[in-house]
Amino acid sequence: MGAPSKHADYEGMLRVAGLRSTKPRRIILEILHNAEGHPDAAAIFEQAAARDSRISLATVYRTMKALEESGAIQRHAFGHGPARFEQAHVGHHDHLIDLDTGEVIEFTSARIEAIQAEIAARLGYEIVHHRLELYGRRIKG
Amino acid sequence: MGAPSKHADYEGMLRVAGLRSTKPRRIILEILHNAEGHPDAAAIFEQAAARDSRISLATVYRTMKALEESGAIQRHAFGHGPARFEQAHVGHHDHLIDLDTGEVIEFTSARIEAIQAEIAARLGYEIVHHRLELYGRRIKG
DNA sequence: ATGCAAATGCAAATCGTTTGCAGTTATCAC
């Protein structure tokens, strides 16, 4: 049972986050949901504006902040440049960034996570979250 | 011959980096060398200004950039906030950031590095560099 | 429908960082 769907329940996500369901927010959530990679605020704004020209960049930023705080999305800062966003998945994953194309590949490793926890514990800490980014180049074969 | 010293050979470091040995740079290098943690540009500037009030923030940034490019120092971007710097060590290390105090603890794990390389290889990549940051809280015991 | 807090757009403000320019300085050839 439960709702099927090719596009998520944005109303519900906003409700859960304690946010009102507004047109800009629904549009932004859908853009993020359908996004190929990890778009930055400018890219999201560009797509949003194409759907509703009244949407402002400030609203994009405000929405990203609210959604980030509610845990609905995640903010990343790869290398320099602007922050990039993605909808929060169930389960954590890390990133491999292609230095030549900027492409971002996601991966996870239970082994690494386990070792991390072990290291933190040895130092007297418990991990709240972590960030692992591999920057690499395609091996030409 | 050869200057003794408890503080490193800043002249030499600059020479190697292909940079002129100037007072601002020597001061900045010494500040970084003696720094407890991972200071940001503002903190470095503050200390530098205390030694020579003519030093400007722009020079701090320019020096950090030049030294970073020459490999003498490393730039980090923990969480949000400004970039933080540290002198390049021999050998790589990762960071555990104390969420309550901002303190940065360094560590390394050959096991993690090995797994990283393995994962990258499986995805068709070779790692150029990586970033691993654990954000945690002290376990109160 | 009505009211009010929440959300929006716009423009101005802020933060961290970079840059243009005119004046200073380190280093190199004599």
Place this chain on the structure above:
DNA sequence: GTGATAACTGCAAACGATTTGCATTTGCAT
């Protein structure tokens, strides 16, 4: 040393990314 020259500096203005003040619009509970 002396001078030439490119590197370096300080300053202030420019910059890109993000945030914010304020007047207006909107969602949503009544």
